[in-house]
Amino acid sequence: MYDGGKIIVGLIIGLGLFLSPFFYNAGKAAKAPDPELTPKAKEAKACVAPLKYMQESHFTLLDEWRQTVVRDGERYFKASDGKRYYKSLQTTCLDCHSNYSKFCLQCHDYVDVNPYCWDCHILPEEKK
Amino acid sequence: MGVDRREFLKIAGMAALFGLGGKAAIDIFAPAELEASMEGVPLTKGKRWAMVIDIRNCLAQQAKNKDGCKACIMACHQAHNVPDWGDPKIAIKWIWQESFEHSFPDQHNPFIEENLRHKPVILLCNHCFNPPCVRVCPTQATFKREEDGIVCMDMHRCIGCRFCMAACPYGSRSFNFGNPRKAPKELNPNYPTNRNYPERSKGVVEKCDFCVELIAKGELPACVQACDKIKAHALTFGDLADPESNVRKLLRERYTIRRKAELGTEPNLFYIV
Numbered sequence: 001m002y003d004g005g006k007i008i009v010g011l012i013i014g015l016g017l018f019l020s021p022f023f024y025n026a027g028k029a030a031k032a033p034d035p036e037l038t039p040k041a042k043e044a045k046a047c048v049a050p051l052k053y054m055q056e057s058h059f060t061l062l063d064e065w066r067q068t069v070v071r072d073g074e075r076y077f078k079a080s081d082g083k084r085y086y087k088s089l090q091t092t093c094l095d096c097h098s099n100y101s102k103f104c105l106q107c108h109d110y111v112d113v114n115p116y117c118w119d120c121h122i123l124p125e126e127k128k
Numbered sequence: 129m130g131v132d133r134r135e136f137l138k139i140a141g142m143a144a145l146f147g148l149g150g151k152a153a154i155d156i157f158a159p160a161e162l163e164a165s166m167e168g169v170p171l172t173k174g175k176r177w178a179m180v181i182d183i184r185n186c187l188a189q190q191a192k193n194k195d196g197c198k199a200c201i202m203a204c205h206q207a208h209n210v211p212d213w214g215d216p217k218i219a220i221k222w223i224w225q226e227s228f229e230h231s232f233p234d235q236h237n238p239f240i241e242e243n244l245r246h247k248p249v250i251l252l253c254n255h256c257f258n259p260p261c262v263r264v265c266p267t268q269a270t271f272k273r274e275e276d277g278i279v280c281m282d283m284h285r286c287i288g289c290r291f292c293m294a295a296c297p298y299g300s301r302s303f304n305f306g307n308p309r310k311a312p313k314e315l316n317p318n319y320p321t322n323r324n325y326p327e328r329s330k331g332v333v334e335k336c337d338f339c340v341e342l343i344a345k346g347e348l349p350a351c352v353q354a355c356d357k358i359k360a361h362a363l364t365f366g367d368l369a370d371p372e373s374n375v376r377k378l379l380r381e382r383y384t385i386r387r388k389a390e391l392g393t394e395p396n397l398f399y400i401v
Contacts, residue, residue: 070282073273075344091324119329120283122209122320
């Protein structure tokens with residue numbers, strides 16, 4: 001092998017550069033963000049479904065709502081505690097959860113998802 | 129005598145037609161099945177929302193003001209966050225005005241009475257009983273509601289192919305060439321005008337939906353409410369399937385015309401001339 005030493009050194013440096021982000025970030029995992037509740041949401045105590053379900057599958061619920069409202073015209077949701085909710089992301093969900101950046105965005109950023117809800121649905125104005 | 133070349137080809141051709149391609153051959157020779165597929169769109173079950181527009185009442189209201197009357201258009205476009213782009217080529221139209229001659233090209237009459245000549249007529253989606261836009265939509269983003277006949281849009285599904293715009297004979301559909309949030313600020317000072325209603329994104333087609341969100345609450349469409357508020361009473365909204373409804377009563381009593389009725393789309397908008 002011609003210039004074997006140089007090649008091997010080059011390979012090691014290249015591999016080191018390639019893996020450097022892993023070494024750099026090793027041992028300091030980003031903390032999972034904690035969604036912040038607005039006073040109004042805290043006061044309401046219960047969401048439209050149990051907390052665990054909302055944390056894990058709110059997108060399934062929203063998808064179901066959008067399907068049933070737009071295509072079947074069913075506009076009300078009966079929660080398990082018997083309370084009736086108007087199925088609307090913009091006027092029901094965001095009414096309590098009016099803090100988009102602290103409630104939606106930081107988690108979506110953390111797990112790197114980009115839902116396109118906000119292309120059309122208008123976000124409430126947040127106090128800076 | 130054996131089978132000659134010509135005979136062999138004939139037999140082979142027929143065999144291929146009725147053997148391997150038997151199903152296809154029957155489809156080709158059975159035009160009845162093709163005709164049946166022309167029915168396509170589901171029929172309305174239950175209600176059939178319709179609107180009767182009294183052009184005389186509308187024109188009387190227009191004459192009261194130097195700039196005419198745009199109450200219904202303003203109300204609709206505010207309620208649905210429809211932006212003004214300031215360019216008719218990319219205008220978003222839910223409800224708009226057009227001259228009588230352009231609205232009813234089949235009513236061609238060079239000696240038409242002065243009260244109608246070049247006068248503005250209120251136009252919106254006809255919510256056809258047999259909507260061609262629904263038939264051509266490849267994703268079923270636009271669909272006819274079975275329970276009340278309203279032709280709706282599911283913006284989440286629209287891919288912006290604009291087949292529906294080509295199919296609609298009334299120009300009732302508009303394409304979002306730009307993000308409505310980027311509409312010129314000086315033309316839309318208070319945009320979005322209704323924070324309880326979504327906007328649309330760039331690349332979808334939109335149109336009048338007879339205010340399904342208001343009908344669900346038992347209210348009249350925004351344009352009808354606005355017209356009644358100024359006591360012009362040019363727009364009447366009701367159920368065509370009910371023989372005793374307000375619209376059926378008007379249709380029994382007054383002579384009405386529909387836009388391009390000869391196309392067979394069965395528009396649910398009726399104009400009293």
